[in-house]
Amino acid sequence: MSMPRQMHLGAFILGAGHHIAGWRMPGAEAGSENLDLIKRIARTAERGKFDLLFLADAVNTRPDMHPSMVLRLEPLTLLAALAMVTERIGLAATASTTYTEPYNLARYLGSIDHMSNGRCGWNIVTGAFADAAANFSRDRHPPHDERYAIAAEFVEVAKGLWDSCEDGILTMDKASGQFLDAGKMHALNHAGTYFKVKGPLNMSRPPQGYPVLIQAGASDAGRDLAGRIAEIVYAVHQDIEVARAFSSDLKRRAVGFGRSPDHIKIMPGICAIIGGTEAEAKAKLAELGECADPKVALQVLAERLGHDLTAFDLDAPVPDLPPSGVMRGHAETLTALARKENLTLRQLRNVVAASMGHRLMVGTPEQIADGLQEWFEAGAADGFNVMPPWFPGAFDDFVDHVVPILQKRGLFRQDYTGTTLRDHLGLPRPEHPLAHRVLVGSMAASG
Amino acid sequence: MSMPRQMHLGAFILGAGHHIAGWRMPGAEAGSENLDLIKRIARTAERGKFDLLFLADAVNTRPDMHPSMVLRLEPLTLLAALAMVTERIGLAATASTTYTEPYNLARYLGSIDHMSNGRCGWNIVTGAFADAAANFSRDRHPPHDERYAIAAEFVEVAKGLWDSCEDGILTMDKASGQFLDAGKMHALNHAGTYFKVKGPLNMSRPPQGYPVLIQAGASDAGRDLAGRIAEIVYAVHQDIEVARAFSSDLKRRAVGFGRSPDHIKIMPGICAIIGGTEAEAKAKLAELGECADPKVALQVLAERLGHDLTAFDLDAPVPDLPPSGVMRGHAETLTALARKENLTLRQLRNVVAASMGHRLMVGTPEQIADGLQEWFEAGAADGFNVMPPWFPGAFDDFVDHVVPILQKRGLFRQDYTGTTLRDHLGLPRPEHPLAHRVLVGSMAASG
Known part of the structure; x- marks a missing residue:
């Protein structure tokens, strides 16, 4: 009996929640510097058998x-800390x-x-904020396009460095x-367009061979890189048909690079606002909307469209703006939504305030589960990047009320069966490139 | 009643021990990738009330x-992990x-x-291995000299970034x-010779203001940087008079930069080989010497002198070699030792195999304690960077047998009295530069 296909779940941890006003909700605790809160969220995600945080x-x-x-x-040091207070969940940054x-x-x-015994994932980004350069x-x-060319070479170098040592090097x-x-x-001796890295890396090969590689590019260059190397793809979609076309395109590109379509998992973001009744959930959304800081909301939208928006009329239709080359997936999804629903700038700003452009789901646990199942079964998603509007309450609701429904329907695991993030995702451990070759030019010979 | 001056102790954790053959000793566990071992060592150091690891x-x-x-x-991610499994000890890398x-x-x-609630320390190095460039x-x-100029500006930038936010910025x-x-x-707007960094840093001011700054330069440029900014200075000394002169020089330089001589702690490295009797300790040293790999020992010496040594006669006196510009403290100390004791290259190699050039102490716990007390009371050291020849046994011996003697003599704390590394060292928390000024040009105004 073959296992039925099950969805994958990631917990996207933002300390103050994904809704810009989430931190103001009753019971919400704030702060992306609040380690105690983040530890509790991580443990909740693990209790919910999530693939990764x-x-x-x-x-x-x-x-x-x-x-x-x-x-x-800072996320890398934070992941290292979280590795010590969790046992099974994947840890990505x-x-x-x-x-x-x-x-x-x-x-x-x-x-x-x-340190996590094979639970690390790396979301490869090229930098969505141009202001970073000045730092x-x-x-x-x-x-x-240059950022993507750099990224492709960087990943190649990183993989080569992780392959510096074959398994079993330490005999002791x-x-x-x-x-x-x-x-x-083995030395790497990489000399490319952007990097010159001799190696070897001063570390044994990681337990997973390479950390699980995650990517979120939506442009042609981004999709190409994802098809070539990504094992998880984050995406921002409001529309099931667009999401399905995106997923098909990514899997087709992966196959074009000689990969299995099962080894690239498409996980769009979703923001779930959960109530005991639909009316209660809608009331929460309204309360959040009233608490949102309109200036911050406009800035969050501006980042996603890549343009300063302060000079535009909030009550006019969303203006036509040229692509900025940053956060392209967000920009395209938001622009399409604005056109389709004929939104004003104010209305689009309020959408972004709630879910940062991701799919907003408002309803009972059953309705949320239905909405996830629909996209999963339609081939629009292999799983979801769960973006709770605030912490810890809204995430507790998801784990305590939505996950059990998904489990009951056979759509999500009852428990972990493996120990590494690759195990959770059903991804193979990449073999060392020299696993089947007679060795030449090792450090022993070449010094 | 004023507190008597007490020494500071650091645990220098190298997974396989400091003696190159330490990992071969009975009971030794090997590996700088052995997280379980390193966690146990960290807890042992904390049990011993060490200032820091x-x-x-x-x-x-x-x-x-x-x-x-x-x-x-990798040490930074490892420190983050160790912060989760310790409570009080300082954590430096x-x-x-x-x-x-x-x-x-x-x-x-x-x-x-x-994440450690104020326990971080940073050992500022400019890179002792020229091979790094190729990576x-x-x-x-x-x-x-250029490396030291870069380092000085780098530290200035880092401090400025840590000052991006004044205390109490999060009102929530x-x-x-x-x-x-x-x-x-506040933006930093640094534009110097080597770095251009606008800021602000995306983080509240650290609990300690700045992590405790550690430095180990022995050259004139290195000492100057240490006098200016270091709060702990690591050093390699074999001779108490040389160590005392070094300590005086460093404190004089600190005073020259307007600092208190009490705010720069000189902590030379020591490698203690401990036995129930002196004969037993000496037998352990002999056993270690027999287990040492002569090729690795020669490579460790070559790194310290900054010259390939494979072509030299092992049984001739240590050759005259020009300063290489890397690991100058090690090179000077080892060269002086070789001249003073008229050592052959083989003999110097064996010294380095045991303690990497640091002070080797072989004897009973009382003898080790006497040797530490002598240097401490002579003003040759404010404390010691303890470099156990192997782990965990040789470090357990130090904590279980040497530390209690130091405590009994009033030379070392019975327990922690503070919570941060600055507390342990008696160092003030640096004030924010704007603590006493009327603010102008904040991000709120200049946006």
Whole structure:
């Protein structure tokens, strides 16, 4: 009997919630610097048998940013801490290929994979905020296509560094005095367009071979990179048909790169506002809307469209703006929504305030489960990146009330069956490139 | 009644021990990737009321490196993990100013300080291994003086970034909807010789203001930087008079920069081989010597002298070699020792195999305590960086047998009295530069 296909769930942890006013809700605790809260959320996600938790990131700030993002713990160090207080759940974070060095990042992620016994995931981003350049002694944020070319080479280098050592390199034989098998260590000698990295990395191969690779590009270059390397794809969709077409396109691209379509999991974001009745859920949404800071909401929209919006009339239709080259998936989804529903700028701003452009689901636990099942069974999603409007209450509601329905319907696991994030996702551990070759040019020979 | 001056103790954790053959000892557990072992060592250090634990680092490797260093967990992510399994002990690691970005490193260290409630320390290094350049797309390792100029500016930028927010920025007032006080966030707008960093950092000011700053430079440029900014200075000394002169020089330089001599703690490294009798301790040293891999020992010496040594006669006197500009403190101490005791290259190699050039102490717990007390009372040290020859046994011996003697003599604390690393060291929390000024140009005004 073959296992029925089941959905994958990720918990997108933003300390103050995804709704910009979530932190003001009764019982909400605020703050992306609140480690105690984040630890509790992580444990709740694990109790809910989620595949992974996910921490977003950016390398710039301003005081009118989304309250979850303006001040935050750094995600890689936070993942390492969370590895110590969880047992099974996958641990993923965003890290930029534009503003880090492959040798450093390969070490951070590899260490997290080692310390968590194979639970690390890496959301590869090229940097959605052009302001970041000014924090890194750069005169300019590289343009879109260059950022993607850098990212593709960066990932290639990182994989090569993780392959520096073959499995079993540490022999630690006290009797003979052989600490390691030098023949299993290999220099990389990468010399590409953007990076020159000799290697080897000073670390054994991570338990998962490579951390699970996540990507969220929506542009052609982004989709191509995702098809080539991504094992999870985050997406922003409001429309099931658009989501289904996106998923088909990504899987087709993966197959084009010689990969199995089952090894690329499409996980759009959803923001669920849950009530005992539909009316109660709608009342919560209304309450959130009244609490939202309109200036912050407009700034969050401006980031997604890539344009300053302060000069536009809020009660006129959403203006026509050229693509900015940042957050393209958000921009396209929001623009399409505005056109389809003929929204004013104020209305679109309020949509973004609630879910940052992701699919907003408002209703009873059964209605939420129905909505997830519909997209999952239609092939619009392999799972969902759950973006609770506030913490901890709204996430507790999802885990306590929606997850059991999904489990009862056979759509989601009752318990973990494996130990690594790759196990949870049904992804193979990448073999070492030399696994089937006679070795030449090892460090033992070439020094 | 004023507190008598007490020494400070750091635990220098190298997974396989400091003696290159330590991992082969009975009961020794090996591996700088062995998280379970490192967690136990950290807890032992905390049981021993150590001020801090310390993780060294390098960003390159080769198979014939010291077994503790060839393959290792990345120290910043490891510190974050250790913050979750300890309560009071300080947590310090090496991070290079040559191969990281200030914005990234300020975030990693700031996060560790937040997550540990003020226990982070940063050992500022400029990179002792020229091979690192080839891992970072660089054509060359910057020369010594340039590395120190970069480091000085890097630290200035990092401090400025940690000061991005004044204390109390997060108001999180649900009633009014004010999440933060934008007037307490400030751009840095640093534009220097090596870095251009606008800021602000996306993080509240760390609990300690800045992590405790550690430095180990022995050159004139290194001492100057230490005098200016270091709060702990690691050093390599074999001779009490040289150590005393070094300590006086460093404190004099600190005073020259307007600092208190009490706010710069000189902590030379010591490697203690402890036995129930002196004969037993000496037998352990002999056993270690017999187990040492001579090729690895010569490579460890070569790193410290900054020259390939494979072509020299092992039984001739240590050759005259020009200063290499890397690991100068080690090179000077080892060269002086070789001259003073007329050592052959083989003999010096064996010294380095045991303690990597640091003070080797062999004897009973009382003898070790006497040796520490002598240096401490002579003003040659404010404390010691304890480098156990292997783990966990040799470190257990130190904590179980040497520490109680030091405590009984009133030379070391019976228990922690504070919660932060600054508390343990008696260092003030640096005030925010705007603490006493009328604010102008905040983000609220300049946006």
